[in-house]
Amino acid sequence: MYNLIGAGLIVIGAGFGLGQIGGKAMEGIARQPEAAGKIQTAMIIVAALLEGLAFGALILGK
Amino acid sequence: METLLNDFSPGLFAVQTVLLLLLIFLMVKFAWKPIISSLTEREEGIQGALDAAEKARREMANLQADNQKLLQEARLERETMIKEARELKTKMIAEAEAEAQVQANKMIIQAQAAIESEKKAAMAELKSQVAGLSLEIAEKVVRNELSNKDKQLELVESMLGEATLN
Amino acid sequence: MRVFQQSFKFLALTVLVFLSTTVYAQSSHHEDGGQIDTREEVDAYIAHHLQDSHDFTFFSYTNDEGERKHAGFPLPMILWSSEGLVTFMSSEFHHNDDGHVIVEKNGLKFAKIHSKIYELEAGATAVNFDAEHHATNGARVLDFSITKSVVGILVIGLLMFFWFVRLAKQYKTKTIPTGFGRVLEPLVLYVRDEIARPNIGEKHYRKFTGYLLTVFFFIWLLNMVGLTPLGFNVTGQIAVTACLAIFTLIIYAVSGNKDFWMHILWMPGVPILIRPILAVIELVGTFIIKPFSLLVRLFANITAGHTVIMALIAIMFVMKDTLGVAGATGLSFILSVLIMFIEVLVAFLQAYIFTMLSALFIGMAVAEHDHEHDHKIVDTEDVRSDFV
Numbered sequence: 036m037y038n039l040i041g042a043g044l045i046v047i048g049a050g051f052g053l054g055q056i057g058g059k060a061m062e063g064i065a066r067q068p069e070a071a072g073k074i075q076t077a078m079i080i081v082a083a084l085l086e087g088l089a090f091g092a093l094i095l096g097k
Numbered sequence: 098m099e100t101l102l103n104d105f106s107p108g109l110f111a112v113q114t115v116l117l118l119l120l121i122f123l124m125v126k127f128a129w130k131p132i133i134s135s136l137t138e139r140e141e142g143i144q145g146a147l148d149a150a151e152k153a154r155r156e157m158a159n160l161q162a163d164n165q166k167l168l169q170e171a172r173l174e175r176e177t178m179i180k181e182a183r184e185l186k187t188k189m190i191a192e193a194e195a196e197a198q199v200q201a202n203k204m205i206i207q208a209q210a211a212i213e214s215e216k217k218a219a220m221a222e223l224k225s226q227v228a229g230l231s232l233e234i235a236e237k238v239v240r241n242e243l244s245n246k247d248k249q250l251e252l253v254e255s256m257l258g259e260a261t262l263n
Numbered sequence: 264m265r266v267f268q269q270s271f272k273f274l275a276l277t278v279l280v281f282l283s284t285t286v287y288a289q290s291s292h293h294e295d296g297g298q299i300d301t302r303e304e305v306d307a308y309i310a311h312h313l314q315d316s317h318d319f320t321f322f323s324y325t326n327d328e329g330e331r332k333h334a335g336f337p338l339p340m341i342l343w344s345s346e347g348l349v350t351f352m353s354s355e356f357h358h359n360d361d362g363h364v365i366v367e368k369n370g371l372k373f374a375k376i377h378s379k380i381y382e383l384e385a386g387a388t389a390v391n392f393d394a395e396h397h398a399t400n401g402a403r404v405l406d407f408s409i410t411k412s413v414v415g416i417l418v419i420g421l422l423m424f425f426w427f428v429r430l431a432k433q434y435k436t437k438t439i440p441t442g443f444g445r446v447l448e449p450l451v452l453y454v455r456d457e458i459a460r461p462n463i464g465e466k467h468y469r470k471f472t473g474y475l476l477t478v479f480f481f482i483w484l485l486n487m488v489g490l491t492p493l494g495f496n497v498t499g500q501i502a503v504t505a506c507l508a509i510f511t512l513i514i515y516a517v518s519g520n521k522d523f524w525m526h527i528l529w530m531p532g533v534p535i536l537i538r539p540i541l542a543v544i545e546l547v548g549t550f551i552i553k554p555f556s557l558l559v560r561l562f563a564n565i566t567a568g569h570t571v572i573m574a575l576i577a578i579m580f581v582m583k584d585t586l587g588v589a590g591a592t593g594l595s596f597i598l599s600v601l602i603m604f605i606e607v608l609v610a611f612l613q614a615y616i617f618t619m620l621s622a623l624f625i626g627m628a629v630a631e632h633d634h635e636h637d638h639k640i641v642d643t644e645d646v647r648s649d650f651v
Contacts, residue, residue, distance in 0.1 A: 080623070083616040087556030090563035094101055101501060108406035109315060110502035112413050117506060120420045120481065125473035128427035132451060133472060135434035142438075
């Protein structure tokens with residue numbers, strides 16, 4: 036039960052973080068479309084790091 | 098975490114390690130090395146060809162520029178030559194005119210001098226001839242006159258009269 | 264499950280031709296699985312699928328006599344027991360996975376419970392577990408069996424080897440590959456130019472390209488195979504992802520230069536007192552957190568993907584009563600197709616991210632810090648021209 040609540044919290048946090056990453060990346064691309072490739076790469080890396088964190092927490096709590 | 102560790106199979110880990118090592122070794126030796134080297138070779142070939150094309154293009158442009166320059170120079174030269182020739186012509190004409198003028202003046206002066214001297218000579222000759230003629234006439238008249246004694250006297254008389262009158 | 268099995272049949276037959284191995288039907292005496300209808304059965308089935316399997320089963324069915332039949336092949340079991348190496352075929356377990364069938368070899372008794380092999384103590388007839396789910400009268404043996412995952416690894420390894428050696432041979436006669444090589448070449452170039460070169464740096468990337476290419480195609484192909492109805496779940500095995508992560512760890516630890524170690528152990532540019540604390544943090548980060556995040560990310564993504572797809576397929580049976588057969592099947596079909604598209608993307612993305620992060624970590628280890636902490640004033644025009 037408690038780890039389910041914890042998992043929910045993790046997902047809320049991760050979702051918020053992913054939203055920030057994606058949103059800011061979109062803003063960046065809109066501002067400088069010619070840098071889209073670089074922004075996308077950086078976005079994917081950061082998203083992957085966040086994802087690793089979230090999964091790590093989920094698995095540790097399981 | 099508990100389930101995770103429980104699901105971890107050391108045997109599979111060992112087998113995977115061996116297989117992955119083998120796979121990496123085989124792939125690097127038989128696949129990636131030849132592939133990457135031929136890709137690099139191809140890229141270098143393409144780059145070389147592009148560079149050569151660029152060089153040829155630049156040389157072509159240079160050549161064209163050279164041609165243009167040569168043409169320009171030739172045109173300029175022609176123009177200067179024509180200009181020079183024109184100048185020469187006018188100059189020659191002017192010179193010829195001037196010389197002719199000088200020559201003509203000189204000839205006129207010479208002619209005048211010659212005429213003057215001829216005139217003088219002619220006058221001198223005329224004078225001397227007139228004098229001679231006069232003398233001859235005078236001699237003849239005198240001889241004629243003096244052949245008769247009366248006449249001679251008469252003449253002396255008249256002459257003397259004249260001289261007194263003077 | 265019937266509809267699902269029908270589709271299995273066709274794919275299984277195709278694969279059979281490919282593998283040119285004979286399928287034999289085998290009857291099991293114990294009821295495992297059978298009809299799957301309830302939520303608990305679905306959960307158990309998914310949990311079973313996520314684990315490694317000692318048999319290669321394409322599909323199972325119940326025949327007219329009520330016997331459970333499995334079409335597939337048995338795989339060799341190679342166990343390191345207390346008496347040394349023991350080998351036999353997995354068919355001796357008769358597809359049992361809950362410890363009811365005890366195999367006796369060399370005077371030792373083995374039981375298979377949830378794909379884990381237990382060696383029973385003398386005199387014991389079944390594995391007993393205590394409250395923490397630890398076996399009280401048996402021990403897990405080291406299991407070097409050719410499991411389904413190992414078969415997957417072997418098949419994909421051979422496939423990769425075959426494809427890329429053929430591509431390599433093509434370059435001997437022509438500059439531009441033909442046929443399937445035309446598909447592979449841009450992928451190789453992509454890994455080299457988009458992953459290895461920018462992350463490791465122009466100077467060192469050549470040395471590591473081979474490893475990165477191997478890992479990229481290995482993970483991608485195994486992820487893709489996991490999406491087929493063959494039922495592979497290789498990159499969802501924590502042992503496999505751990506192995507991959509540890510390979511990356513070893514590579515960047517071994518190729519790390521002086522700067523890399525100095526930045527870990529004795530961080531320059533910070534007060535002396537903070538340096539040991541930073542060293543601890545850096546050591547944990549470099550040798551535990553980085554590989555752990557690598558292995559967990561891949562494992563969790565693939566596990567989550569498989570779970571979601573199977574759960575969506577299970578809507579067909581679980582919601583049959585509330586939505587009707589057509590409704591449940593339609594809903595299940597639409598949702599699973601949609602999630603399948605996402606999973607195909609994830610299969611690539613995870614391979615890309617694993618390779619990319621490996622390259623990044625290697626790049627951090629081999630990077631040369633020529634600036635020596637004199638804060639160079641960056642020319643803003645240079646930075647701008649980098650972007651434009």
